[in-house]
Amino acid sequence: MTMENPQVRGWIDAKTAAERLGVKPATLYAYVSRGVLRRKHAPDGRRSLFDAAQVEELARRGKPRRPPGPGELAIESAITALGADRPFYRGRDALAMAETRTFEDAATWLWTGRDEDPGAWRAREDGVAAAVAAQSGLPAGLLPLDRLQLIVTALAATDPLRHHLDPEGVTATGRALVAGLIEALPPAGGTPGTGRVAERLWGRLCPHPPEPGGLPRAFEAAMILLADHELAASTVAVRVAASVRADPYAVVASGLGVLSGPLHGGASYGAERLIAEVADPASASRALGERLRAGERVPGFGHGVYKSGDGRGTLLMDLIRSAAPGHERLAAAEAVLDEAARRRLPPPNIDFALATLGAVAGLVPGAGEAIFAVARTAGWLAHALEEYGRRGPLRPRAVYVGPPPS
Incomplete structure (x- = not known):
């Protein structure tokens, strides 16, 4: 009924x-x-x-599901449903959660399906020390996402409990892993945060301390909105890894590798560079025109699921507008939106809003990718928990079209 x-x-x-x-x-x-x-x-x-x-x-x-077509892999999951313009985490509107809850609340809900105390999110000190030491020879100016791929490996090497795949063990590892990813990143110049997860990540990506409400609230909302998105490409990789009982660190490493692609988590970096090119609103036409003339895809616009608009991006842009009215970088982003609408580009998505947040808050280059990666770790581990509860590995089959075997 x-x-x-x-x-x-x-x-x-x-x-x-x-x-x-x-x-x-x-x-x-x-x-x-x-x-x-x-x-x-x-x-x-x-x-x-x-x-x-x-x-x-x-x-x-969400749209009624059809049977999987050629080249599609169908996986039953109780974690996230995709509606017309937004995701629902275990039945709850992700946009509503983003306006009122903490990232820890959202992650705990994704992992357990229960409203409960999210517990302490503390990193292992030896793991953070190893991860910091592992970065000592890296070149200056490396983007945060590149560091995170190294950090997760160092954290794994120092955790003797990483092979505990029961739900309690995985959620405990998840809290320590997220905290370790953040604490092993170099501070952006200000004083590293010590409060909630979002406050700590802000301190690694922004040289200025957060002020109550405003942009920090938008920052945490972005993390909640990005915590999961059903079977995105990185999540498929994560589920395959978890299905063969790879440990949670290896699972997250699999997701990070796929997330870096410019058609996935890397799209926010492309949008970030687009907004940076717009020195003033009048230059928005040139920035978009050059990309379109070269046949390039304009990052931050259009979505494979939300054809009529990404509600996550709409909410995040509204939070930024409310927090920083009149900001010059917001004006540049608005000029890009106006020019995109004039040229009849698809509606903007959350990658564009994430890039706008970075520009207005003065975050370090590549901060959007890092926010995406740390936030999506919550969703990846929720999917890993489902796979750990199944019996066998995921085994997609190829449709062979090569020369006949001889």
């Missing part, structure tokens, strides 16, 4: 329903034929109307 939202009643036309669901009008009629939506004819007999409450429920729940 369909659960109806009592705040949404009546019937709406096809255009309104399609926009709310982020689908083409033809898809609405496919939903009707499959029994997913109810339809009736308008009194004039020329239009179709759709049950508004049912459309709203479908938008919140």
Whole structure:
């Protein structure tokens, strides 16, 4: 039986329903034929109307899943559902969580599905010392994500409990791992934070101490919004690693390697560089025009899931606007948005909002990738926990198209 939202009643036309669901009008009629939506004819007999409450429920729940097609791998999971414009963590609206909860709350919810004390998030001192020492020969100016890939390996080498794959062991490792990833990063110049996870990460990525509310709240909201996103490319790699019982550190290392790609977590760095090129709002046209003329993909725009707009990016941009009205770097980002709309580019996504946060807060280069990586560690470990509870390894099969074996 369909659960109806009592705040949404009546019937709406096809255009309104399609926009709310982020689908083409033809898809609405496919939903009707499959029994997913109810339809009736308008009194004039020329239009179709759709049950508004049912459309709203479908938008919140996500598009009905079809059977996997060629080249697709279907994995059952109870962690994250993708709605029309946002993810839901174990049934909870990630955007609502981002406005009111801490990153520790969100991670604990992803790992356990329970509202409970998130516990102490402390790194192993010997692990942090080893990770800091391992970075001693690295070149100056290395981006934070490159450091994180080395740090996770050093943390693993010093943890004798890393092979404990029971739920309590994995969540304890997760708290220490996230704290270690942060504490082993070099401070950005200010005093490293000692409070919540988001405050500590701020101190490693921003040379200025956080002020109460404002941008630090947007920073923590970004971490919650990025904590998981169903079976993104890095999460598939993580689940494959966990399915063969790789330890949590190896699982996170697998995710970090995939996350660095410019079509995944690395997209925020591309958007960061785009905004940096816009010295003043008038130069936004040139910055976008040069990329489009060269046939390049404009980073920070469009999304493979949210065709009508990424609600995560919308919320994060609103938090930044509220925290820093009139900021010159925000004005540059707004100019890029205006120019992108004028050129009919797809809507902006969370990568663009993350780059805007970095520009307005004065974060170090590549900070968006680091926020993404540390935050997504929570989701990766939630997926690892599911795989540890299964019996066998994930084994995708290839469709061989090469020469006949001889």
